[in-house]
Amino acid sequence: MIRITKTYLTMKDLEKFEEYINGELEEGDLWEFKKSLEEDADLKKQFELYQAVRQVSTNSKKQLFMEELKDIHRAQQPKGKQRFHSFKRSWAVAASLIFLVAAGFGILSIRTQNSNQKLFETYFQTESAAFAVRSATNNMEEPVLDGMQLYELHNYDAAIEMFEKSPNNLMGKLYAGLSLMELGEYGDAISKFQYIVDHNDNLFIDQAAWYKSLCYLKTGDRDLAAKSFKSIAADNGVYKTKSLKILKEMDAE
Amino acid sequence: MGEEETKYSSFEVLEGIKNHDRIILQYVYDIYFPQVCKFIENRKGCESDAWDVFQDVMGVIYDYSQKPDFVLWIPFPKFFFILTRNVWFGLLRKWKVGVDLISDELQDLPDEEAEKLHEMLYNQVISRLVSKHLSQLDARCAQHIKFSTLGIDTASIAKKLNYHSNQAVHNQRRKCIRKLIDRIINDPDYKNLSDYERP
Numbered sequence: 001m002i003r004i005t006k007t008y009l010t011m012k013d014l015e016k017f018e019e020y021i022n023g024e025l026e027e028g029d030l031w032e033f034k035k036s037l038e039e040d041a042d043l044k045k046q047f048e049l050y051q052a053v054r055q056v057s058t059n060s061k062k063q064l065f066m067e068e069l070k071d072i073h074r075a076q077q078p079k080g081k082q083r084f085h086s087f088k089r090s091w092a093v094a095a096s097l098i099f100l101v102a103a104g105f106g107i108l109s110i111r112t113q114n115s116n117q118k119l120f121e122t123y124f125q126t127e128s129a130a131f132a133v134r135s136a137t138n139n140m141e142e143p144v145l146d147g148m149q150l151y152e153l154h155n156y157d158a159a160i161e162m163f164e165k166s167p168n169n170l171m172g173k174l175y176a177g178l179s180l181m182e183l184g185e186y187g188d189a190i191s192k193f194q195y196i197v198d199h200n201d202n203l204f205i206d207q208a209a210w211y212k213s214l215c216y217l218k219t220g221d222r223d224l225a226a227k228s229f230k231s232i233a234a235d236n237g238v239y240k241t242k243s244l245k246i247l248k249e250m251d252a253e
Numbered sequence: 254m255g256e257e258e259t260k261y262s263s264f265e266v267l268e269g270i271k272n273h274d275r276i277i278l279q280y281v282y283d284i285y286f287p288q289v290c291k292f293i294e295n296r297k298g299c300e301s302d303a304w305d306v307f308q309d310v311m312g313v314i315y316d317y318s319q320k321p322d323f324v325l326w327i328p329f330p331k332f333f334f335i336l337t338r339n340v341w342f343g344l345l346r347k348w349k350v351g352v353d354l355i356s357d358e359l360q361d362l363p364d365e366e367a368e369k370l371h372e373m374l375y376n377q378v379i380s381r382l383v384s385k386h387l388s389q390l391d392a393r394c395a396q397h398i399k400f401s402t403l404g405i406d407t408a409s410i411a412k413k414l415n416y417h418s419n420q421a422v423h424n425q426r427r428k429c430i431r432k433l434i435d436r437i438i439n440d441p442d443y444k445n446l447s448d449y450e451r452p
Binding site: 008015054055066068122 | 307308315316380384392398409430431437
């Protein structure tokens with residue numbers, strides 16, 4: 001059975017944890033630390049938690065997965081409630097139908113716009129900055145690092161201002177584009193992504209091309225979007241499968 | 254439960270989970286979450302219990318999907334509900350809540366999988382609790398922990414968060430981690446963890 005930890009974790013304990021993880025304990029201290037973990041079940045539990053904190057904060061891929069699930073759950077909550085208001089919903093549906101009939105030839109364009117919107121919402125996911133920060137902290141320019149932190153805090157306007165202080169930094173350009181997408185400024189986002197694609201010798205081309213295509217979809221430029229997705233699908237990049245899927249769905253409509 | 258027709262093959266679902274495929278995740282949520290709710294609400298739980306169980310089961314499946322040698326030996330729906338039953342009945346046993354179990358519901362995993370599963374569930378619950386309490390910490394503390402674990406050097410953190418010395422950064426980081434660990438230890442879910450421990 002687990003023992004519920006009651007002992008207060010001291011700063012000294014945490015210092016030892018850090019030193020152990022960083023491989024900084026000398027032989028004698030290391031032996032003593034391991035022995036104390038064996039003898040003190042509470043300390044062992046606290047050390048397990050300390051390791052878990054480090055792991056959760058750095059395992060951003062799994063965190064991202066769990067966040068995606070939470071997003072889906074959050075998005076479903078109001079829908080769940082709507083089920084209990086079928087009368088209101090029927091009126092809304094009826095009103096929509098009347099509107100569509102009245103719109104006559106406008107129907108087709110509304111349908112296309114809705115399907116673009118639906119596809120965009122299905123495929124657009126907020127990009128985490130955690131991976132990028134981790135992989136590039138050593139040579140990242142100061143304003144870009146600041147911008148990434150602001151992006152992570154969803155402060156997109158301030159993030160864009162920071163990225164603009166390093167106008168030639170491609171990572172900054174990518175996240176400026178993503179920030180603009182979050183703000184709904186898709187036209188400006190396209191030009192940021194286009195810059196990266198045109199540069200043609202960097203690590204962000206795949207992402208830039210993918211998000212640029214999604215921007216086309218969102219702004220209703222379906223032909224350009226299809227062309228752009230086809231070009232991604234023709235390569236063996238990370239967005240190949242998603243592009244093939246989205247093209248299939250666009251064809252099916 | 255777990256026997257229904259499926260739109261995607263087990264392989265497609267597992268691959269979708271592995272690759273964060275939004276369409277598959279939405280599909281899994283739409284199909285399975287209501288069933289988990291129904292299952293748990295009929296067995297002395299509520300929707301919030303169901304959401305915790307759903308997250309833990311999905312977290313474990315995600316971990317399985319990332320293992321290069323993992324092969325699903327039964328159809329996905331069956332796998333999903335074996336995990337769900339194990340998680341929920343494990344909790345009920347811990348809470349000493351009696352339920353009338355139908356023998357069919359006591360499906361167990363093969364022995365060799367059971368031990369692995371217990372360990373993965375234990376880690377998943379810990380990870381959920383860390384994540385939950387990290388998001389509830391004050392923004393500065395959460396940022397502090399995140400910066401440190403992302404490998405940003407102490408001097409940069411000191412500059413960014415306006416500390417006068419590297420030692421001040423170390424001290425504050427340890428205070429924040431201690432605060433986080435204390436909160437987790439006092440969470441009722443942490444106290445329920447004994448059922449997820451290795452047998």
